[in-house]
């Protein structure tokens with residue numbers, strides 16, 4: 001019997017758009033940013049411009065606005081059913097992807113776009129590097145060469161932070177990481193004030209659930225997400241972006257007196273390229289391959305960049 005059944009291709013959970021099809025969506029949505037806004041939001045080495053924001057982020061912000069509104073409706077339905085006041089629950093968006101892929105630019109542009117919608121004027125942004133263990137603790141655990149790998153984060157603290165934000169606590173604190181000092185900054189804290197939307201950006205935000213201890217339930221950071229975005233590109237392009245950025249950082253962050261990388265500021269192009277490639281191949285590439293890329297299929301939306309950083313393809317989860 002079964003041999004007469006038609007062979008079905010495995011259904012993809014995604015609907016796939018090329019750049020033109022995606023940018024043609026939600027044409028009625030106004031573009032609220034200017035050239036100056038985009039210049040301010042752009043990360044080092046990221047050529048993003050207003051045309052890119054118009055083509056990629058205008059439809060995305062419209063979609064998210066629809067989702068935020070629909071989710072609020074769902075919360076109201078639950079409250080009606082329970083006979084309670086509807087809670088003010090922040091809508092949480094995760095932004096994942098490799099080191100140097102441009103997550104921080106994506107997160108900053110999204111923050112600015114979403115804050116222009118009347119439903120979500122207060123959008124806050126947090127990066128998961130604040131939840132890395134301090135260098136001294138990483139050293140104690142033998143993890144100094146594995147910064148960015150899942151085990152280098154205090155996952156319990158990150159989950160506690162997200163559950164407090166989701167519970168609508170008025171002020172929730174997170175530790176702060178400095179890329180310049182290459183460590184957690186003692187005594188510094190970021191505060192989240194019950195935002196309409198919280199964007200959580202980090203390499204490993206889509207890691208599957210793991211149990212925190214034998215007696216606690218398994219829980220994933222992404223259990224707190226209403227929506228997630230994976231910023232994707234070919235590994236060889238990301239590697240190039242990482243090296244290009246490393247060369248540029250010599251004249252900026254590396255040359256600051258407090259920089260952990262001060263010794264790299266005076267390297268020649270050839271020496272700096274060799275150093276960047278060695279860090280890439282020993283830490284960031286294995287982490288991408290073993291931990292980050294395998295989580296791509298868990299994202300609600302995957303945006304794929306071409307070699308010039310522009311988004312060429314968008315996949316949106318429909319199932």
Ligand SMILES: Nc1ncnc2c1ncn2[C@@H]1O[C@H](COP(=O)(O)OP(=O)(O)O)[C@@H](O)[C@H]1O
Nearest residue numbers: 043044098099100101102103104105179180253
């Ligand atoms: N060594 C460094 N010194 C100073 N800033 C850095 C350094 N490495 C990365 N950054 C900055 O930190 C931010 C996050 O970088 P990264 O984790 O590679 O993510 P992404 O490039 O995907 O945003 C970027 O704005 C980047 O320019």
Ligand SMILES: CC(C)(COP(=O)(O)O)[C@@H](O)C(=O)NCCC(=O)O
Nearest residue numbers: 099127128129147148201202203283
């Ligand atoms: C700080 C990072 C782990 C990224 O953190 P995220 O905010 O993505 O959690 C990464 O940018 C990084 O610096 N990786 C370490 C590579 C190295 O040891 O140089």
